[in-house]
Amino acid sequence: MPTSPLPAAPAASPEVVEIERALTRITYLSTRARQHERLMALAxxxxxxxxxxxxxQVAESDPLRPGELAHRLGVEASHVTRTVQQLQKSGYVTRVPDPDDGRAQRIQLTDAGRRAVARVREAGARGMQLALADWSPKELRELATLFHRMVDDFLSYAVDDEADQ
Structure with a gap:
């Protein structure tokens, strides 16, 4: 069965094309297995x-149900279930009762999980600090502001896109 084409959209501006290229490059660099292994070793x-x-994701929110975690991460619920089991065995997360539904559970960080997230963030920030050492504080603030704005707009677009479907 043929797939339906994407809705017609105006051609991307050269600036947007360059942003997409830069994001593709940074995504590639940040998701390389070797980079991840190095970051985990440092942390x-x-x-x-x-x-x-x-x-x-759990660290950035109140305790969430596994289904909500799957939605936020854009993965299948079974994937979250397996990963939660791994993290639970390692002592990084625990299941707590859902206050809104006694039959359901939410996933919450343990103290060990909070320490692990802090170490991962610290190791990542140290590497980023080294890479951006020649940037001025003003440039770093501008970049952070623009990144947050871009992510917020992406999230807003994704929500609007889901509502349309």
């Missing part, structure tokens, strides 16, 4: 990329 946290992504 002293022996976790795979999926586990680190889940830990970071």
């Amino acid at each position: 002293g946290v022996p976790l795979d990329r999926a586990a680190v992504a889940l830990l970071r």
Whole structure:
């Protein structure tokens, strides 16, 4: 069965094309297995990329149900279930009762999980600090502001796009 074409959109400006290219490059650099292994060694946290992504997501929110975690991470619920089991065995997360539904559970960081996330963030920030050492504080603030704005707009677009479907 043929797939339906994407809705017609105006051609991307040269600036947007360059942003997309830069994001593709940074995504490639940040998701390389060797880069992840180096970061985990520096942080002293022996976790795979999926586990680190889940830990970071849990750290950035109140305890969430596994289905909500899967939605936020853009993965299947079964993937989250396996990763949560791995993190639970390692002592990084625990399951707590859902206050809104006694039959459900939410995933929450343990103290060990909070320490692990802090070490991963610290190791990542140190590497970024070295890479951006020649940038002025003003340039770094501008970049941070623009990155947050871009992510917020991406998230808003994704929500609008899901509502349209």
